[in-house]
Amino acid sequence: MTTTLPASGNPQGFVAGPDEEKGLSLWKGAWHRLRRNPSAIAGALIVLAFVVIALAAPLLTQYEPGSAEWSGEVTPTTVPGPDGDHLLGLDRFGSDLYTQLLFGARQSLVYGVVSTAIGLTAGTLLGILAGGFGGWVDTVVMRLVDIMLSVPSLLLAVSIAAVLGQNAYAIMIAIGAAQVPIFARLLRGSMLSQSRSDYVLAANALGIRRPRIVFGHVLPNALGPTIVQATLNLATAIIEVAALSFLGLGESDPAIAEWGRMLVAAQDRFDAAPQLALLPGACIAITALGFTLFGEALREALDPRTRR
Amino acid sequence: MSAESMSSGYTPNARRTGIDTPNVGGSLLSVRDLSVTFGVRGQRKVRAVDAVSFEIRPGEHLGLVGESGSGKSVTALAIMGLLPRRAVTTDGEVVYNNENILRWSPQKASALRGRDIAMVFQDPMTSLNPVVPVGTQVGEIFQRHFRVNKAESRNRSGDLLAKVGIPDPKRRLKDYPHQLSGGMRQRMLIAMALACEPRLLIADEPTTALDVTIQAQILELLKELVADTGAALLMITHDLGVVAGLCDRVNVMYSGRIVESATRGALFAEPRHPYTGGLLESIPRLDSPRGAPLRPIPGSPTQVLPWAQGCAFAPRCRNVLDVCRESTPTLDDHGDRELRCHNPLSADEPAKAGSP
Numbered sequence: 212m213t214t215t216l217p218a219s220g221n222p223q224g225f226v227a228g229p230d231e232e233k234g235l236s237l238w239k240g241a242w243h244r245l246r247r248n249p250s251a252i253a254g255a256l257i258v259l260a261f262v263v264i265a266l267a268a269p270l271l272t273q274y275e276p277g278s279a280e281w282s283g284e285v286t287p288t289t290v291p292g293p294d295g296d297h298l299l300g301l302d303r304f305g306s307d308l309y310t311q312l313l314f315g316a317r318q319s320l321v322y323g324v325v326s327t328a329i330g331l332t333a334g335t336l337l338g339i340l341a342g343g344f345g346g347w348v349d350t351v352v353m354r355l356v357d358i359m360l361s362v363p364s365l366l367l368a369v370s371i372a373a374v375l376g377q378n379a380y381a382i383m384i385a386i387g388a389a390q391v392p393i394f395a396r397l398l399r400g401s402m403l404s405q406s407r408s409d410y411v412l413a414a415n416a417l418g419i420r421r422p423r424i425v426f427g428h429v430l431p432n433a434l435g436p437t438i439v440q441a442t443l444n445l446a447t448a449i450i451e452v453a454a455l456s457f458l459g460l461g462e463s464d465p466a467i468a469e470w471g472r473m474l475v476a477a478q479d480r481f482d483a484a485p486q487l488a489l490l491p492g493a494c495i496a497i498t499a500l501g502f503t504l505f506g507e508a509l510r511e512a513l514d515p516r517t518r519r
Numbered sequence: 520m521s522a523e524s525m526s527s528g529y530t531p532n533a534r535r536t537g538i539d540t541p542n543v544g545g546s547l548l549s550v551r552d553l554s555v556t557f558g559v560r561g562q563r564k565v566r567a568v569d570a571v572s573f574e575i576r577p578g579e580h581l582g583l584v585g586e587s588g589s590g591k592s593v594t595a596l597a598i599m600g601l602l603p604r605r606a607v608t609t610d611g612e613v614v615y616n617n618e619n620i621l622r623w624s625p626q627k628a629s630a631l632r633g634r635d636i637a638m639v640f641q642d643p644m645t646s647l648n649p650v651v652p653v654g655t656q657v658g659e660i661f662q663r664h665f666r667v668n669k670a671e672s673r674n675r676s677g678d679l680l681a682k683v684g685i686p687d688p689k690r691r692l693k694d695y696p697h698q699l700s701g702g703m704r705q706r707m708l709i710a711m712a713l714a715c716e717p718r719l720l721i722a723d724e725p726t727t728a729l730d731v732t733i734q735a736q737i738l739e740l741l742k743e744l745v746a747d748t749g750a751a752l753l754m755i756t757h758d759l760g761v762v763a764g765l766c767d768r769v770n771v772m773y774s775g776r777i778v779e780s781a782t783r784g785a786l787f788a789e790p791r792h793p794y795t796g797g798l799l800e801s802i803p804r805l806d807s808p809r810g811a812p813l814r815p816i817p818g819s820p821t822q823v824l825p826w827a828q829g830c831a832f833a834p835r836c837r838n839v840l841d842v843c844r845e846s847t848p849t850l851d852d853h854g855d856r857e858l859r860c861h862n863p864l865s866a867d868e869p870a871k872a873g874s875p
Contacts, residue, residue: 409642409646410646410649419659427655428651432650
């Protein structure tokens with residue numbers, strides 16, 4: 212933002228600098244900064260590729276996932292590697308590895324997005340409750356959140372998955388629940404700090420009602436860090452889905468391809484076919500990296516201190 | 520609004536003897552023995568405002584002058600009911616329409632704010648919400664106090680912006696605060712404060728954060744609009760130059776108490792309190808001889824004597840006597856003014872400031 216000293220003889224006291232960012236809101240400004248940031252572009256490309264692969268998985272392969280069609284070719288000591296029919300070879304159950312990886316992306320996307328959405332929604336509600344009302348509501352909500360935080364997130368997810376049983380919804384709820392305290396604390400903190408700002412005092416001085424101040428003024432300013440955190444949490448969620456599957460608490464249907472379970476299955480064949488572990492592992496790592504890069508860049512772009 | 524300078528000891532001073540001008544039309548707002556104490560249990564309490572009393576008549580322009588930490592902003596926030604509830608004790612009365620608004624419920628007080636009593640703050644850069652278009656911020660005042668719909672509030676907002684001299688107001692409504700210059704933002708904030716044509720406008724150093732060339736424009740605008748709407752003005756400032764151009768009466772505050780209260784003419788022609796005299800001498804003047812040095816008040820506002828022990832200004836005062844460190848001066852009626860001083864500047868001492 213450019214503040215230009217007023218020229219004399221300008222009765223309005225208003226001079227727009229020639230390079231003043233015209234018509235830029237906070238988000239538009241952030242978008243401009245994002246486009247200039249290489250790690251944002253790298254992150255966005257990875258995320259985009261991941262989403263496209265997940266959505267278009269059936270179009271990118273001629274095989275069905277989890278078909279075990281070529282199980283006869285897998286022997287106790289060998290797993291066929293890449294050949295003309297199978298781009299990356301077979302997995303230990305005799306399915307096409309390439310197909311499994313593509314459909315694994317689909318699982319990760321659905322689990323990651325849904326569980327983060329659960330965590331974001333519940334955490335945002337709790338955060339608004341605590342940060343918007345203050346007083347005893349704040350105390351009660353935050354003690355609750357403290358208790359949730361005192362349990363390591365993966366352990367919390369494991370316990371919830373164990374209680375709710377082995378199905379898709381349980382996993383999403385488990386991972387989402389583990390994210391609730393992160394969002395709640397973050398939003399409450401930024402709402403409280405925004406509540407002390409001058410524009411809230413000014414709105415109060417104009418008699419604006421409290422709900423209007425909380426939802427119309429405080430919340431829009433406090434939401435930025437939460438959205439950044441949601442992007443970063445997608446990475447965590449994808450890793451945690453894999454971790455839960457690895458621990459045997461994930462998706463139980465063997466016909467559904469899932470990166471975490473592919474890692475488990477690859478363990479006893481690691482000597483003969485290391486690609487069975489390395490490729491799903493790389494998929495998890497690259498996807499998580501993409502979301503993290505993009506999230507961090509978004510954080511930087513939204514940070515008022517980096518604004519001109 | 521720093522409050523670093525007040526003592527815990529406090530003796531209630533004599534009630535004001537009344538204002539010299541006959542109170543014909545009655546006062547619009549009357550502040551009686553207002554005290555504000557900051558402090559958490561177990562810590563030393565700080566009295567930022569100490570038994571301050573004054574009245575504002577309808578349409579009157581009252582100045583409240585003092586250095587940082589003298590309690591002027593805290594006084595304004597207390598009148599508005601905007602001080603935090605925690606760790607702040609407010610005593611005394613703020614009487615508006617024969618009711619003590621300090622004892623009103625938060626809901627009731629909130630309906631009064633912006634409608635009857637409004638306030639313009641010091642820093643236009645931070646007083647507007649950065650992520651909300653200014654039109655929305657102006658419009659919600661009309662929606663709050665007049666219950667009009669969005670379209671109507673947009674119309675009124677446009678008219679209002681035009682009134683404060685913002686060009687192309689309809690288009691400006693869509694702008695975000697960072698697209699406006701400092702002067703424009705302060706115009707916007709003044710527009711917002713005057714949206715409901717309040718009967719009292721409190722302006723807390725509205726020009727301090729602005730460029731000098733803009734300051735004059737903003738003051739002129741403020742003067743014009745206040746005259747148009749017939750609102751009373753409580754002008755809080757450390758700048759006696761602002762007071763000279765704007766105010767009918769002036770209260771000079773030091774360390775939480777009023778030390779001199781007079782009409783503008785009397786105060787500028789003949790400052791009696793050494794603090795007022797010091798403030799006037801520290802303003803550069805066009806008619807002073809070239810090269811004549813300014814005479815600042817020595818020391819800083821943090822060097823105070825607790826009022827309970829004597830005069831808070833004693834450590835910095837050039838007229839200081841032994842009695843100033845021993846007994847607390849009271850606010851006495853001196854005919855054309857009220858004065859809290861044991862050894863005032865004498866009436867025949869050359870007034871360096873002249874008349875406004």
